[in-house]
Each structure stands twice: as C-alpha cells, then as structure tokens.
Amino acid sequence: MTQPTVGVYVHIPFCVKKCGYCDFNAYSGYRDATKARYVDALCREIEGRSEARTRVATVFFGGGTPTTLAAGDLARVLDTVRRSFAVDPEAEISLEANPSDATLAYLSCLRGSGFNRISFGVQTFDDRLLKTIDRVHNAEDARQAVALAKQAGFDNLSIDLMFGLPRQTLADWDRSLEAAFALVVPHLSMYGLIVEEGTAFWARRERGKLSLPSEKTEAAMFGHALERAAAAGYHRYEVSNYALPGFESRHNQIYWRNEDYFGFGAGAASYRGGIRSMNERLPGRYADTVAEHGTATVEREALTPEEAMGETMMVGLRLAEGIDLLAFERRFGVRAEDRYAPQIADLRQAGLLEQSSDRLSLTQRGLFLASEVMIRFLA
Amino acid sequence: MPVPQDRIRNFCIIAHVDHGKSTLADRLLETTHTVERRDMQEQLLDQLDIERERGITIKMAAVRMPYIADDGLEYELNLIDTPGHVDFTYEVSRSLNACEGALLVVAAAQGVEAQTIANANLAMNSNLTIIPVINKIDLPAADPDRVAEEIENVLAIDATEAIRASAKQGIGIREILESVVRNVPPPVGDPNKPLRALVFDSHYDGYLGVVAYFRVVDGAVSAGDKIHMIATGKEFTVDEVGVFTPSMKRVDQIRTGETGYLHAAIKSVTDCRVGDTVTAAGRAGQGVEALPGYKPAKPMVFCGLYPIDSAQFPDLREALSKMQLNDAALSFEAESSAALGFGFRCGFLGLLHMEIVQERLEREFNLSLLATSPSVVYRIFRTDGTSVDVDNPANWVAPTQIEHIEEPFVDATVIVPTDYVGTVMEMGRDRRAIFGNMEYPAPGRVMLHYQMPLSEIIMDFFDQLKSRTKGYASFDYELSDYKPSSLVKLDIQINSEPVDALSFVTHRDKAFQRGKLLVEKLKEIIPRQMFEIKLQAAIGGKIVAAERVSAMRKNVIAKCYGGDITRKRKLLEKQKEGKKRMKQFGSVEIPQEAFMSVLKISE
Numbered sequence: 010m011t012q013p014t015v016g017v018y019v020h021i022p023f024c025v026k027k028c029g030y031c032d033f034n035a036y037s038g039y040r041d042a043t044k045a046r047y048v049d050a051l052c053r054e055i056e057g058r059s060e061a062r063t064r065v066a067t068v069f070f071g072g073g074t075p076t077t078l079a080a081g082d083l084a085r086v087l088d089t090v091r092r093s094f095a096v097d098p099e100a101e102i103s104l105e106a107n108p109s110d111a112t113l114a115y116l117s118c119l120r121g122s123g124f125n126r127i128s129f130g131v132q133t134f135d136d137r138l139l140k141t142i143d144r145v146h147n148a149e150d151a152r153q154a155v156a157l158a159k160q161a162g163f164d165n166l167s168i169d170l171m172f173g174l175p176r177q178t179l180a181d182w183d184r185s186l187e188a189a190f191a192l193v194v195p196h197l198s199m200y201g202l203i204v205e206e207g208t209a210f211w212a213r214r215e216r217g218k219l220s221l222p223s224e225k226t227e228a229a230m231f232g233h234a235l236e237r238a239a240a241a242g243y244h245r246y247e248v249s250n251y252a253l254p255g256f257e258s259r260h261n262q263i264y265w266r267n268e269d270y271f272g273f274g275a276g277a278a279s280y281r282g283g284i285r286s287m288n289e290r291l292p293g294r295y296a297d298t299v300a301e302h303g304t305a306t307v308e309r310e311a312l313t314p315e316e317a318m319g320e321t322m323m324v325g326l327r328l329a330e331g332i333d334l335l336a337f338e339r340r341f342g343v344r345a346e347d348r349y350a351p352q353i354a355d356l357r358q359a360g361l362l363e364q365s366s367d368r369l370s371l372t373q374r375g376l377f378l379a380s381e382v383m384i385r386f387l388a
Numbered sequence: 389m390p391v392p393q394d395r396i397r398n399f400c401i402i403a404h405v406d407h408g409k410s411t412l413a414d415r416l417l418e419t420t421h422t423v424e425r426r427d428m429q430e431q432l433l434d435q436l437d438i439e440r441e442r443g444i445t446i447k448m449a450a451v452r453m454p455y456i457a458d459d460g461l462e463y464e465l466n467l468i469d470t471p472g473h474v475d476f477t478y479e480v481s482r483s484l485n486a487c488e489g490a491l492l493v494v495a496a497a498q499g500v501e502a503q504t505i506a507n508a509n510l511a512m513n514s515n516l517t518i519i520p521v522i523n524k525i526d527l528p529a530a531d532p533d534r535v536a537e538e539i540e541n542v543l544a545i546d547a548t549e550a551i552r553a554s555a556k557q558g559i560g561i562r563e564i565l566e567s568v569v570r571n572v573p574p575p576v577g578d579p580n581k582p583l584r585a586l587v588f589d590s591h592y593d594g595y596l597g598v599v600a601y602f603r604v605v606d607g608a609v610s611a612g613d614k615i616h617m618i619a620t621g622k623e624f625t626v627d628e629v630g631v632f633t634p635s636m637k638r639v640d641q642i643r644t645g646e647t648g649y650l651h652a653a654i655k656s657v658t659d660c661r662v663g664d665t666v667t668a669a670g671r672a673g674q675g676v677e678a679l680p681g682y683k684p685a686k687p688m689v690f691c692g693l694y695p696i697d698s699a700q701f702p703d704l705r706e707a708l709s710k711m712q713l714n715d716a717a718l719s720f721e722a723e724s725s726a727a728l729g730f731g732f733r734c735g736f737l738g739l740l741h742m743e744i745v746q747e748r749l750e751r752e753f754n755l756s757l758l759a760t761s762p763s764v765v766y767r768i769f770r771t772d773g774t775s776v777d778v779d780n781p782a783n784w785v786a787p788t789q790i791e792h793i794e795e796p797f798v799d800a801t802v803i804v805p806t807d808y809v810g811t812v813m814e815m816g817r818d819r820r821a822i823f824g825n826m827e828y829p830a831p832g833r834v835m836l837h838y839q840m841p842l843s844e845i846i847m848d849f850f851d852q853l854k855s856r857t858k859g860y861a862s863f864d865y866e867l868s869d870y871k872p873s874s875l876v877k878l879d880i881q882i883n884s885e886p887v888d889a890l891s892f893v894t895h896r897d898k899a900f901q902r903g904k905l906l907v908e909k910l911k912e913i914i915p916r917q918m919f920e921i922k923l924q925a926a927i928g929g930k931i932v933a934a935e936r937v938s939a940m941r942k943n944v945i946a947k948c949y950g951g952d953i954t955r956k957r958k959l960l961e962k963q964k965e966g967k968k969r970m971k972q973f974g975s976v977e978i979p980q981e982a983f984m985s986v987l988k989i990s991e
Contacts, residue, residue, distance in 0.1 A: 020951075033951075200947055201942070201946045224916075224942060225941055227941075231942060248944055248948075249946050249947065264950045272951060276951065277950075277951060278951040278954070280953075285953075285954055287954075310954065319957065320953055323953075323957060323960065376944070377941065377942045378918055378943050379944040381940070383945075384964045384967070387957060388961060388964075
C-alpha cells in the first residue's frame, strides 16, 4: 500500500494594501525587519514540525500576498519544506501573486527555485472597479503579469476574478470574462463577492455606503460565468473553480476532499488525523512564539465523527464530481446515504442534489443554493 | 417581647411605575436597620430577575421592620409591597386590604399619572389612610408645589402636609416613618375570636410547597395549627409561621393585626388563592365569615404557546404546570393548530403578564416558544339563540350562524401634556374608543376618559401611545363590560393555505386596511426561500390583499479553503440555528415574529 500523501500550506500574511472585501489573515504596513523575522520563524516552525517520511504531494504559498517577499526568501522557505518532508518530485508547488509584483527576473527566479504553478489575484479587468476594491494593480499589469509568467516558464497559471462587486454591471462582468479568456490561462477562479463581518466593506454596508448588485444580477453573473467558461473549454470542478482538463488545483482538492494538510505561518490551519489546529494569527506574535517555543499552535480542536462527517459533506459538495460515497463509507464506517437519508431524499426531491451509484453532488439549481443544501448536513 | 397590637402598623406604597417606590422601600429598610446598607441588594423587595430588569414589581413581599419612634416606643411596621401594573389590579386590591395605610408616592417632576389615580382610588375604596409623599424633590425639574396641587385636584387628598422627600438622597425618610406611626391606625381585630386571616399573596417553593403571605384579622396562628381555607375548602396543618425580615424568619405565632407567612405542605397556589380567608379547621373555625372581596383570578388575554421543536411539547406542559403552582392567574389547556402542531392556549391577566410568563418559560425552563397574537374573549351570539365565548380566532363561528358579537370594553384613562391631546384623540378614534370626558388636573395637563375595546389595547396601544407622545402619556384601564361590535375574522394564507395561527379578529371597517398592512409586514419578516411565497389576506374566503416574497436565487459561500473550513462550518451552523427558530409551515419557514406581527401593524 502506498503511503498517503498530505498537502502543505504556507501563509504569507503581508500585503501592500489590505483590500476592502478581504477577511483573510492579512496585514499591510509591516516593516522589512518584521518580515525577515517572520521568514526565519516560518523556517523554524517547518523544521520543528518536520516529518521526513511523510509524503507531500502539493505545496501552496498563499496569503496575504506571498510576492511581497523577495524571491530568495520564498525559495528559502520552500527549500525548508523540501528538507523537512518527503516532497514528491512531481509535486504541485503553487503560489499566489500580485500582478504588480511581477517582473521577469522575479518570476524566473521563483520558477527556478521549484514553484510550478502561479495564481494571480486579478479580480477584474476594469480599472475603475479595481480602484473601488482597493487593488494596487491595473488591468494592463494583469495582462503583463500573465505574459511574463508564461515567459518565465509557468505553464500552470491561474487568475482570480470577482463578480458582484460594488456598482458592477452584468456587462462589466461579461467584459472581464472575455478579457480573462483572451489570456488563455489554464485555470480560473471566479468568486462572487461575500461581504464578511469585520471587513471594510462590511462597515461600509452597515453605513449604507456600499451599493452592491441585486441578488438577481449577481445570480445572472454566476450564470454567465458558468456558461461562458464552459463555452471557452473550461470545466467547473468546484463551486468557484474552472480548469482546462488536467489543470485542476491538486492542492485545493485536498481541502474539498477533507483530507490532511499541514499549515505553516500566522493563522494557518492544519488538519491531521481528525485534529484541526490553528496558529497564532498576528505575524509579530507568531514570530515571537515560534522563536520561543518552536511552534505557535494556539487552538486545537478534535472533531467529533459527527462534525467530521458534516464537514466532509459541506466541502465535498463543493466539488462538481461531488462526494465519493465509497470513500465516505471507508472513512467513517457508515454510508452517507444511510446517515443522511432524510436530508438526501428531501434535497433530491427538491431538485438540489443528484446521486449516481458512487457519487452525491449538487444539481445546477443546487449549485446556486449550495449553502441551503450544506446547512442540512450540519448540526 | 412582642409589641402590643396598638403599636403595629400595616402599610403599603402605591406609585406609578418609575416614581421611586422600590428605592423608597430600600431606604425604609435601611433607616429602620432592618437591612444594613452594605447588605442592601439594590431594590431588595423585587425578587425576580425579570421584575428587576423591567423595573416592575409583580410579586409582593411583606417585610417586618422594628422601629423606635420619636416617642421612644418600639413599633412594628409591616411594609406590604404591591405590584405596580394594571394587569395585577386584583392582587393590588388584596394587598391593600391587608393594610391600614398607604404611602402615595408621586414624583415631583412628573406629577400624578394614570396609575397613581387607579391605585389611589383602590386605596381609598379600601378605606386606607393615605400619606402623600412627593418624591425626587432633588431633581432639577422637580415642582413639588404643582404636584401637591395636582394631588388635591385630581385625587381630592389633602396634600398640604405631603412629605417632600428624595428616596435616592435619603431626604424625608424619617418623617415618612413618623407619619406612618402617627397617622396610620393600628389594626382593630379581636385576638380572642377564632382565626381569620387574609391571604394576599403566595409563592411556590420547591421544598416547602406554597408559602402563603397573610394578614391576621382576628385570632392568631402558630405552627401545628390545623387550618381551613374558606373559598377552596382545603385543610392543612401549618408547618411553620414566620415573618420576612426580609428573608424568611420563623416565629412562634402571628398575632392579630400582624402579617407573616405560613407553609403547610400546600401543593399548588390554586389550593391557597390570593384573597381567600384562612380560619381554624374543625369546630373552632365553624361559622367564621369569609373576608370580603375574594375573586378567582380570571384571564383576560389569551394566546397560543407552541414549542418550536414539537418534541418539547411534554416539557412545555410540565413547565406550565410548574408555573401555575406559583401563579393562580395563569390558565392553559392543550390545543392544536394546523400550522403549529400541538401547543397550549394560555390565559393571562393582561399583556404584561403574558410577556412575563413567556419569558420565564424560555429562561427558566429552557424552552423555545412561539406565541400567537393575543386575543380577548369574544362572545358570539348565534342565530339559534345560543352563545359561545371564543378566545381563539381559529374557533370562530361560521359567519352565517352569527347573530351578533360582543367584545370586552375597558374604562381607560390617559393623562398627557396639553400639546398631545390631539394625538391621543386621533389614536382614540383609530382604536374605536368612545370618548367620555376630559379633565384638567393641573395647568398644562389633561386627563381623558374613554371606553374602548380591550382588543384595541392589546394591539400595541401602549407602546404606540408612549412613542407618539414622546413618553409623556400615562395610561391605565379597568375592565367595564361587553358591548356589541361589528367584527370579522381575517385569515392569512401562505401559498393559498390558510395559516390558522395567523388569523385575527378585527372590526369590519378596518379589516381591509389591517389585512393589507399585515401581508406587507409579513413580506418584510419572512425571509426569501428557495421558491416564491404567496401571501394573502382573506375575509370569509374573499382575498382582500396579496403580496409575494420572491424566490432566493443564490446562496453560495464563494470561497472555502483549508484555514476557513471551521469558520465556514460555524457560519452555516449559525444560519441553521436561525432556521431552527422558525416554524415550518408546509415547505415555508416562518420566523416567530410573524405570529406576533399582527400586533405591530401600525396604521
């Protein structure tokens, strides 16, 4: 039997500017000295939690903005991962990048140090909207960045887009879609804006100063994304992710299959053997804690089988292929079809779920109302 | 050495809400050293949390205070606390009957309010000696001379010697105590006659059973005595008698003219009702006449209480039974609703009583409840000459069989500054009030008397009155009689199915408008769901208003990656928790507030 593989996530919590919609653990305004201390701490944490025999199939540098760090620092952290774990030779090694940080030299350096997948936070090709959502780049930067990444040898490329942005019209969204397809990248993530508590957008909405498209328009935008991406040859493999065949993000599928991963860095979560743990969120305090203790875990939660099953349903239904019913039964010793019989019957009846012999997945209608479906499998 | 009967004083404090009754009671306890200041839990007499939160006294307490007066003699002062709300008028009248005197507290800034008048009238009807106290004289807006004038004009009480006090600052407290000693007559019962005592309150204790608060009129009572309750006919052996100091303190005997408590393994307050007369069991008590005025508590306002989770039905039954042990005015019987399943139709003294019971059920028994809109008891006369009392619109009689309908009316009193007379008159018109007369108790203030349907009062009247008069209006009412009214039942349909729990009764002329407002309100309250929802109001099958809640088009969490899974799960769980608070009607989820929304349709 082959040894199971895990994913490794590395969090870089720094940004040039925090976007109004962002509720990730990200901060602007940190000095270089702090960043240097942070990189040291990251390496130390990775070494401290090393498992030389554990096979790693994917590594993902996310943020924040990983490209706020020097390419050498990113290479050093990646090397530390390689030295501490058994990283597969053909592992997927991704990083998120800000289009305005992209230079040929910088990107070539990253490619040379082993990163083989890059994802640009483009969000929209509309310069007016980019300003509205606090992005520091413009549409031309985005096009340039993609071209440079290709030139630097990244053939596995992704861009992020957002819809449902303040004052965005359906026509605006259509133009962004066309612009994205024109770049011929093999992977696209397209997110409907969610105004999260604690963000600047949330505060603006509370004050009545955020004018968002209607639910009807937003639904139409989602519909356009689905249709047009399909027409352009992309298949949607997750709620918000689209790929040309073979370019699905392997790392992110670990999350949606609810499998094990290590998370390093400030606020990063790990999931190993049914236990979810979380690191200290603040970068400075994270660095201090690691310097003192070698690790910075501040929360640890052992999921009950009930919770783990609920989460498996919640994340699994995000995948277009749906939940692998056999894998579910192997893992929990109970058939999802039995455990959730009434919910499944109801939701199939309502046309929100469909079931094949070994898969349970959202219908098209279920996709639009995914939260309503998932809620039924939670406590 | 007990003090002789002529040095006992039984008195109470009557006041409008917020005029400082509880603070004054605290000061009396302190000044008489019954409770030392450092032990003083703010406003000790209000025992229940809910009472304290709402600043309203519901349950009374009777505290014994030893007091050395200026004449150098020790007196026994019994302070009997009274509830300050119209729902509890009967309880007020019973506790007033246990007293010989009353402190009439009026705040120096606000002046006489509607409840002041109602309670002062009750006190005068009980022949109590009234000592006017003008409180809060320390406040900048205080105008004690004007208030004294008001007390004389409105209540016809001589206020020339009204004590000017500030309970908060401790001003005038000693004068009040001296005035009680000098002016309140001692009790006049006969210690040699057989026991005769008035039950003026009770509470239920899990270990002791009912603890009855009583006032001995004649004779005395001790532990071991066998007693007989005249109204309920029940007999018990007294386990213990005692007094409140304010904690319960056992004594050997409660003598003529004194107040105290007793417990006797009484299982329910329905066996020992407020207003009942206690006498000796057997021969000794034979021929003892009951004290006047006993009335079994009669619920005036009804609503359906349903568990959100139908599995909690037995728990709700048990909780209501337990509440009833302590609250004889609460009635309940099982009922079922097509929309809500199994629940109970509960009867209350009034709206406040209803809210308090509901809150206590949720808080103390951990139940999630859904309450339907309150209803009064309508009297429907059928064409065949029979009549029926209906406390639930779901049981309405078919229109063709109705000859005429009567509904309960109240005598209502509103006091407002002159500027708001127009507003009050307008509200009165809207609420079908029959104007009686208008008085001018003091410059700048008007007192209006109305007869109006109780059903209009339970429709959010008081809150509306308060908000439309910027809080200046005070209001009180008492039930008068039944009068004929032109009433219809309005049905609400959701996706063309009538929802019985949303039906309500309204005057024919307002049915159309109320139906329209209600469906509009429901449209706001009912969240979008996975399909369109049709809302209609109908009278006798004829649709009078309609609205639609359009279908939810999209509800997706866009991003869910590793670090986020727990948070997203908790987010969805929270949403689910919200849904659990809703009632499933067919496939439509209806939030609880929808069932109370009838109350909130402002015109």
